[in-house]
Amino acid sequence: MEAPELLRVWVLAAVALGGSLATLPDHHVLPDHHVSTETGAIFVHELERELFQEAFLAGREDDSAAAPITFQAHLRDHPDLPRWLRYIQRNPHQPGYLYGCPTAAEVGTHAIEVLAYNRGTYETVAQRLVVTVVPAPGKGFTGSPPYQGEFLVGNRDVEELLPAEARETFVEAAAGVWERDDVRVINVTSALDRGGRVPLPIEGLKEGVYVKVGSGGPFSACLASAASPRSRFHCGLGQQPLASCYDTFAPRFAVRWCNLTLLQVWPTPVATGPAWGSGVLEEGGDFQPPTEAPPRDLLPGYLVTLLVPLAVAVLLCLLLGHLMCCRREGVQKRDLETSDIQLVHHTTIHGDTEELRHMATSRDVPRPLSTLPMFNVRTGQRANPMPASPDGARVPLLPP
Numbered sequence: 001m002e003a004p005e006l007l008r009v010w011v012l013a014a015v016a017l018g019g020s021l022a023t024l025p026d027h028h029v030l031p032d033h034h035v036s037t038e039t040g041a042i043f044v045h046e047l048e049r050e051l052f053q054e055a056f057l058a059g060r061e062d063d064s065a066a067a068p069i070t071f072q073a074h075l076r077d078h079p080d081l082p083r084w085l086r087y088i089q090r091n092p093h094q095p096g097y098l099y100g101c102p103t104a105a106e107v108g109t110h111a112i113e114v115l116a117y118n119r120g121t122y123e124t125v126a127q128r129l130v131v132t133v134v135p136a137p138g139k140g141f142t143g144s145p146p147y148q149g150e151f152l153v154g155n156r157d158v159e160e161l162l163p164a165e166a167r168e169t170f171v172e173a174a175a176g177v178w179e180r181d182d183v184r185v186i187n188v189t190s191a192l193d194r195g196g197r198v199p200l201p202i203e204g205l206k207e208g209v210y211v212k213v214g215s216g217g218p219f220s221a222c223l224a225s226a227a228s229p230r231s232r233f234h235c236g237l238g239q240q241p242l243a244s245c246y247d248t249f250a251p252r253f254a255v256r257w258c259n260l261t262l263l264q265v266w267p268t269p270v271a272t273g274p275a276w277g278s279g280v281l282e283e284g285g286d287f288q289p290p291t292e293a294p295p296r297d298l299l300p301g302y303l304v305t306l307l308v309p310l311a312v313a314v315l316l317c318l319l320l321g322h323l324m325c326c327r328r329e330g331v332q333k334r335d336l337e338t339s340d341i342q343l344v345h346h347t348t349i350h351g352d353t354e355e356l357r358h359m360a361t362s363r364d365v366p367r368p369l370s371t372l373p374m375f376n377v378r379t380g381q382r383a384n385p386m387p388a389s390p391d392g393a394r395v396p397l398l399p400p
């Protein structure tokens with residue numbers, strides 16, 4: 001194919017593609033959903049199928065059986081989710097979950113665009129999820145509890161531990177082992193993300209979930225002994241670790257005690273962000289305008305600015321006028337000061353000059369040749385100023 005022809009094909013294809021994109025129908029948009037969460041704790045948002053199901057069925061009579069729905073979520077103006085947020089949906093007949101643990105670096109507002117596809121009709125519904133991450137109370141620190149333990153739950157998939165009730169149950173069980181009541185879930189991670197293997201498709205086999213919980217108080221003796229080097233040794237031999245306490249997780253959660261990790265996080269001071277000045281409003285606060293400024297008297301300033309230069313200008317004018325009009329030395333004064341002989345002398349010269357001038361204008365003889373130009377100044381042409389008379393007679397220099 002010739003190069004220009006190839007180019008034309010490309011252009012046509014591009015135009016066709018652009019046209020088809022432009023004719024894509026706008027999708028139904030649900031109102032924005034606002035949620036807020038704290039740093040250092042798990043954030044879970046369930047993408048409820050029912051909500052989107054209603055939007056799909058709106059304006060249609062047949063409320064047929066639940067349609068398969070899948071979701072797609074991304075940070076607004078970005079192709080993917082923010083790093084701290086993950087998405088999971090087991091299959092199109094189950095809800096989707098957005099979950100993650102924001103850290104101090106994620107404080108702020110994150111606008112997530114969620115697009116739901118009806119796999120039956122290929123309709124789409126969009127919703128914007130606005131997540132506001134606020135710093136956990138406990139100023140100056142990352143907000144994560146100082147004592148953290150990570151449990152591997154073998155008989156669950158990750159989305160089974162995301163609903164609030166499941167987390168509640170887990171926290172209760174963990175509080176029993178830890179012997180503290182301020183235990184909370186920090187993070188939930190699928191074991192597949194930590195090198196676990198996809199289980200065989202056998203009923204009851206699950207991927208496994210790592211659940212990280214934290215507390216402000218130290219670990220109980222039971223937890224400490226389960227994570228001790230001796231217990232590790234037993235684990236290496238394929239035995240259960242030595243823990244003398246009652247497993248409050250059983251039978252709902254099959255905790256793999258050999259995979260228990262305990263860690264102590266020293267609170268690290270957060271890099272101090274910009275300090276808010278007094279001009280920044282509290283969240284939800286109303287702006288209180290400052291009390292009205294007292295009226296200031298601007299007249300003296302105005303007068304000074306205007307009148308002082310004016311007065312100076314008037315003074316200068318008067319001075320100049322006086323010098324010009326009253327101090328002027330006239331001809332009379334000059335004549336009085338000049339000696340008489342000088343005046344006579346001057347008048348004589350003056351008179352003589354006048355007389356000579358008068359005499360010059362009344363001369364009626366031709367001007368002497370020597371006073372006439374011998375050549376044209378402009379053209380430089382030399383010419384006899386007096387046209388030669390045909391009889392060869394010459395004009396005398398002086399009249400006879």
Ligand SMILES: *[C@@H]1O[C@H](CO)[C@@H](O)[C@H](O)[C@H]1NC(C)=O
Binds near residue numbers: 040102103187188189
């Ligand atoms: C939560 O778990 C994920 C996956 O293991 C990890 O990438 C993330 O850093 C964890 N977040 C926190 C705050 O520990």
Ligand SMILES: *[C@@H]1O[C@H](CO)[C@@H](O)[C@H](O)[C@H]1NC(C)=O
Binds near residue numbers: 194195259
């Ligand atoms: C649990 O720990 C054992 C060793 O203690 C390790 O071999 C295994 O891979 C861990 N399981 C998971 C799912 O990480």
